[in-house]
Amino acid sequence: MTTSTPGSRMTAVIASPAGPTGADTPILGGSTSVRDDSATPPSQTRRRVDQAILFAFIAIPFLAILAAIPVAWNRGLGWHDVVIATVFYAIAGHGITVGFHRCFTHGAFKPNRPLRIALATAGSLAIEGPVIRWVADHRRHHAFSDRAGDPHSPWRYGETVPALMKGLWWAHIGWFFDVEQTPRARYVPDLLADKDMRRVDAAFPALIFVSVLAPAVIGGLWSMSWQGAATAFFWGSLVRIGLLHHVTWSINSICHAIGERPFVSRDRSANVWWLAVLSMGESWHNLHHADPTCARHGVDPGQLDSSARIIWAFEKLGLASDVRWPRPERIDGKRCR
Numbered sequence: 001m002t003t004s005t006p007g008s009r010m011t012a013v014i015a016s017p018a019g020p021t022g023a024d025t026p027i028l029g030g031s032t033s034v035r036d037d038s039a040t041p042p043s044q045t046r047r048r049v050d051q052a053i054l055f056a057f058i059a060i061p062f063l064a065i066l067a068a069i070p071v072a073w074n075r076g077l078g079w080h081d082v083v084i085a086t087v088f089y090a091i092a093g094h095g096i097t098v099g100f101h102r103c104f105t106h107g108a109f110k111p112n113r114p115l116r117i118a119l120a121t122a123g124s125l126a127i128e129g130p131v132i133r134w135v136a137d138h139r140r141h142h143a144f145s146d147r148a149g150d151p152h153s154p155w156r157y158g159e160t161v162p163a164l165m166k167g168l169w170w171a172h173i174g175w176f177f178d179v180e181q182t183p184r185a186r187y188v189p190d191l192l193a194d195k196d197m198r199r200v201d202a203a204f205p206a207l208i209f210v211s212v213l214a215p216a217v218i219g220g221l222w223s224m225s226w227q228g229a230a231t232a233f234f235w236g237s238l239v240r241i242g243l244l245h246h247v248t249w250s251i252n253s254i255c256h257a258i259g260e261r262p263f264v265s266r267d268r269s270a271n272v273w274w275l276a277v278l279s280m281g282e283s284w285h286n287l288h289h290a291d292p293t294c295a296r297h298g299v300d301p302g303q304l305d306s307s308a309r310i311i312w313a314f315e316k317l318g319l320a321s322d323v324r325w326p327r328p329e330r331i332d333g334k335r336c337r
């Protein structure tokens with residue numbers, strides 16, 4: 001997922017629940033005056049190299065997840081590793097959910113400038129692609145959700161069981177390898193016009209290094225040992241990145257296939273309660289598609305949504321304003337009768 005070639009598909013690594021800034025505003029702007037460097041298609045060789053790197057970034061963390069239980073069983077897991085992995089998961093994960101998704105994609109609240117930069121940086125640590133491409137893909141997802149044009153609908157191949165199995169794979173991972181690019185000038189003219197966002201977007205390759213290496217450095221210094229650096233790298237980098245990838249991708253695949261649909265939306269989005277904690281509230285995906293700009297996705301009692309709690313804290317600290325909190329009458333108006 002290096003993004004030194006801005007037009008490459010691999011820059012689009014992940015997907016998630018995102019969309020236009022509002023349910024009724026599928027595309028922001030439409031300006032063609034904004035420079036869009038994704039318009040130049042990459043060469044065939046470049047594409048192959050990009051796809052090989054993308055494959056490595058998906059496969060290696062996944063193999064680490066498979067190896068996690070035997071490694072833990074063999075005492076390759078200490079409490080330092082748990083702390084480092086959890087903190088990095090929370091920072092990168094909320095960078096995606098609070099920053100990339102609820103703020104930059106949907107405008108659910110307005111952060112001040114330092115917070116805006118911090119959120120874009122934190123989300124980049126998830127290694128789900130650079131911020132501008134991520135937002136472009138997710139606005140397109142909302143514009144066409146579960147219809148032709150959606151970059152990652154599990155219903156792409158039809159409704160039979162074999163078609164859905166194939167579609168789930170596509171929605172989860174396959175779409176990353178699609179050569180079709182989301183036109184950025186059309187979907188994210190606001191971010192392309194924002195110097196801070198362009199800088200963080202361009203810094204994505206450097207942030208990959210930070211995300212991959214920082215846990216090892218912290219783990220080594222904390223324990224003053226190479227062993228501590230190695231186990232922190234395994235848990236805090238590989239397993240953490242792999243787990244967050246698959247949780248985010250599950251919003252695209254699982255949360256558009258199974259679950260409860262208490263709200264009216266024009267797609268197959270669903271609420272999946274057992275993903276709520278790991279997805280930091282994003283798996284209340286049916287409500288999200290019913291009301292995309294809402295800052296809280298878990299609107300009903302008992303629906304855990306740590307991302308909403310963090311936005312609440314930002315608001316209380318004076319770092320965020322214009323938060324679009326759910327209003328009971330608006331939410332009730334969207335319930336299925």
Ligand SMILES: [Zn+2]
Pocket residue numbers: 016017018141145251252256269285289
């Ligand atoms: Zn969705």
Ligand SMILES: [Zn+2]
Pocket residue numbers: 016017018019101105106138142288292
């Ligand atoms: Zn969304």
